Amino acid sequence: MAPPVFADVQAAAERLSGQAIRTPLLENVQLNELCGGRVLIKAETLQRTGSFKFRGAFNLLSQIPEGQKAAGVVTCSSGNHAQGVASAAAILGLKAIVVMPEDAPRIKIENTKGYGAEVVFFDRNRESREEIVASISAGTQMTFAPPYDHPHTIAGQGTCGLEIAQQVRELGVSLDNMLVCCGGGGLTAGVALALSEKSPGTKVYTVEPSGFDDTARSLAARQRVSNEPGQSSICDAILTPTPGEITFEINRQLLTGGLSVTDSEVRNAMRFAFNTLKMVVEPGGAVTLAAVLSGRIDTKDRVTAITLSGGNVDPAVFSSVLKA
Amino acid sequence: MAPPVFADVQAAAERLSGQAIRTPLLENVQLNELCGGRVLIKAETLQRTGSFKFRGAFNLLSQIPEGQKAAGVVTCSSGNHAQGVASAAAILGLKAIVVMPEDAPRIKIENTKGYGAEVVFFDRNRESREEIVASISAGTQMTFAPPYDHPHTIAGQGTCGLEIAQQVRELGVSLDNMLVCCGGGGLTAGVALALSEKSPGTKVYTVEPSGFDDTARSLAARQRVSNEPGQSSICDAILTPTPGEITFEINRQLLTGGLSVTDSEVRNAMRFAFNTLKMVVEPGGAVTLAAVLSGRIDTKDRVTAITLSGGNVDPAVFSSVLKA
Numbered sequence: 001m002a003p004p005v006f007a008d009v010q011a012a013a014e015r016l017s018g019q020a021i022r023t024p025l026l027e028n029v030q031l032n033e034l035c036g037g038r039v040l041i042k043a044e045t046l047q048r049t050g051s052f053k054f055r056g057a058f059n060l061l062s063q064i065p066e067g068q069k070a071a072g073v074v075t076c077s078s079g080n081h082a083q084g085v086a087s088a089a090a091i092l093g094l095k096a097i098v099v100m101p102e103d104a105p106r107i108k109i110e111n112t113k114g115y116g117a118e119v120v121f122f123d124r125n126r127e128s129r130e131e132i133v134a135s136i137s138a139g140t141q142m143t144f145a146p147p148y149d150h151p152h153t154i155a156g157q158g159t160c161g162l163e164i165a166q167q168v169r170e171l172g173v174s175l176d177n178m179l180v181c182c183g184g185g186g187l188t189a190g191v192a193l194a195l196s197e198k199s200p201g202t203k204v205y206t207v208e209p210s211g212f213d214d215t216a217r218s219l220a221a222r223q224r225v226s227n228e229p230g231q232s233s234i235c236d237a238i239l240t241p242t243p244g245e246i247t248f249e250i251n252r253q254l255l256t257g258g259l260s261v262t263d264s265e266v267r268n269a270m271r272f273a274f275n276t277l278k279m280v281v282e283p284g285g286a287v288t289l290a291a292v293l294s295g296r297i298d299t300k301d302r303v304t305a306i307t308l309s310g311g312n313v314d315p316a317v318f319s320s321v322l323k324a
Numbered sequence: 325m326a327p328p329v330f331a332d333v334q335a336a337a338e339r340l341s342g343q344a345i346r347t348p349l350l351e352n353v354q355l356n357e358l359c360g361g362r363v364l365i366k367a368e369t370l371q372r373t374g375s376f377k378f379r380g381a382f383n384l385l386s387q388i389p390e391g392q393k394a395a396g397v398v399t400c401s402s403g404n405h406a407q408g409v410a411s412a413a414a415i416l417g418l419k420a421i422v423v424m425p426e427d428a429p430r431i432k433i434e435n436t437k438g439y440g441a442e443v444v445f446f447d448r449n450r451e452s453r454e455e456i457v458a459s460i461s462a463g464t465q466m467t468f469a470p471p472y473d474h475p476h477t478i479a480g481q482g483t484c485g486l487e488i489a490q491q492v493r494e495l496g497v498s499l500d501n502m503l504v505c506c507g508g509g510g511l512t513a514g515v516a517l518a519l520s521e522k523s524p525g526t527k528v529y530t531v532e533p534s535g536f537d538d539t540a541r542s543l544a545a546r547q548r549v550s551n552e553p554g555q556s557s558i559c560d561a562i563l564t565p566t567p568g569e570i571t572f573e574i575n576r577q578l579l580t581g582g583l584s585v586t587d588s589e590v591r592n593a594m595r596f597a598f599n600t601l602k603m604v605v606e607p608g609g610a611v612t613l614a615a616v617l618s619g620r621i622d623t624k625d626r627v628t629a630i631t632l633s634g635g636n637v638d639p640a641v642f643s644s645v646l647k648a
Binding site: 276316323 | 345348350351352353369370372374431595598599600601602603604605635639640642643646647
């Protein structure tokens with residue numbers, strides 16, 4: 001499928017009006033002081049379902065042709081896209097089946113079920129989620145809702161970038177740098193698309209966990225490369241093996257580069273969010289905050305925006321992070 | 325001193341412009357569904373210093389006469405007003421001494437010191453904080469900054485209500501009920517003053533912890549009554565013994581009534597804020613959320629605003645609440 005263009009992001013914004021929350025762009029005095037510049041925090045933790053994923057899911061599901069609606073949707077997700085699809089399906093009156101890893105955070109599994117979706121588990125080490133999805137949808141008219149590599153998904157996530165551009169303008173500042181939490185690259189591609197039109201002087205960077213910086217390395221290599229197998233990270237939401245085809249086609253053209261942070265830096269950022277920002281951020285949603293706190297990018301006398309992309313973290317995990 | 329009037333709130337808003345954060349008025353789909361109406365969340369957890377107290381402190385400190393500035397300020401506080409005064413003093417270049425109970429939350433003590441204030445501890449069971457304040461300021465020109473019972477403090481907190489009225493108007497709705505977290509009644513009186521002018525149809529209620537519902541009982545008795553001694557609650561920020569004189573003079577005229585919630589309901593609300601709102605709320609800041617979740621007020625088909633008045637909670641306390 002052809003990559004989405006800016007007009008698709010605008011159309012998505014109209015579809016999402018009244019459904020998605022226009023999340024606030026927050027600012028914290030202490031964070032600004034630490035960074036020596038202004039850090040603008042796009043709080044997608046406050047989005048419907050607790051992450052930005054609702055945007056892309058609703059944009060995709062609301063465009064399912066009439067004749068295919070009755071068959072419902074199927075998707076695979078470690079949890080945030082699962083909740084986005086489940087919630088959007090409930091609003092649109094569609095049946096949803098979500099294939100999730102057995103070891104996904106409990107809060108993500110329970111919320112997905114809570115929105116009314118059927119959850120099918122698989123073993124990450126022994127089974128292929130693509131095969132399970134294929135077997136579920138075989139012989140049906142079910143729509144597959146990809147977690148990132150689809151033009152409608154990307155355009156939906158782009159509405160986050162559109163809001164950032166508007167909110168930055170309302171503040172009367174110009175945005176130097178934009179840091180986006182990156183798994184498969186859907187949010188990044190969407191935000192980059194929006195800013196390329198509405199804030200063309202802004203440099204856009206991905207932030208990924210160390211060992212899962214496939215997008216950073218792909219950008220450097222100018223082609224899609226994969227992560228080494230056998231690595232681990234607490235950032236469950238963004239542990240994708242390789243950039244998406246469509247997302248990378250956009251990102252390689254619009255991005256300045258990719259950054260990465262360690263799990264230890266992510267834990268520090270989650271504690272900072274608790275103690276100072278008073279926000280609950282999940283590991284994968286805190287990588288951008290970790291990047292600015294760890295000096296991965298020069299924030300001095302600059303205006304830097306960061307996505308806090310999700311807040312769906314199990315209480316036990318959160319408590320263990322606070323303790324460390 | 326004479327109680328403040330609406331014009332004092334407007335003047336405070338001008339003083340606070342560029343210093344206090346215009347905190348967002350948030351909305352959560354799941355909370356609305358649970359309540360059968362719209363619940364608008366004034367997130368003062370996101371205010372400078374992590375609670376609304378910065379508003380009143382800055383408004384008071386910025387009006388200290390030139391000749392008294394060099395002597396600095398002194399105050400007593402369980403922690404949020406302490407941080408508000410310490411932060412405002414730092415901005416204004418004033419020396420600050422804060423008298424705090426030994427058993428105040430560590431995060432509040434450390435932050436108060438972090439803003440540059442000197443902290444003097446006292447034993448809640450054996451010492452009088454008023455006497456300690458008196459001995460510190462004796463023979464000096466130090467300004468005492470009361471935590472709630474001062475016209476400037478109340479007018480400053482009123483800017484929170486002014487913002488709520490503006491934000492409700494931006495949403496195009498009319499506000500039926502306003503629930504305010506209440507200790508000495510400063511935030512309540514300020515918010516009530518602002519709404520009496522800008523949203524006169526709104527009914528304003530206090531919410532207090534069970535056993536510390538002195539304002540609720542004072543409103544019912546039409547005179548200031550005190551709490552029974554020897555009671556306890558996790559809501560450290562709002563355990564005042566009796567309503568303030570000035571605050572009650574305002575509140576008895578403008579309030580509809582007072583509600584109370586148990587510690588168990590507060591813990592539930594804090595967990596809901598973590599799991600669903602993705603916000604860090606301290607016990608005393610969660611009493612209004614507890615009130616709407618526990619059905620203390622009829623939210624069905626109504627528009628109800630609540631203050632989440634602070635987020636300064638120790639990690640260990642927060643973790644223990646999540647576990648329960």
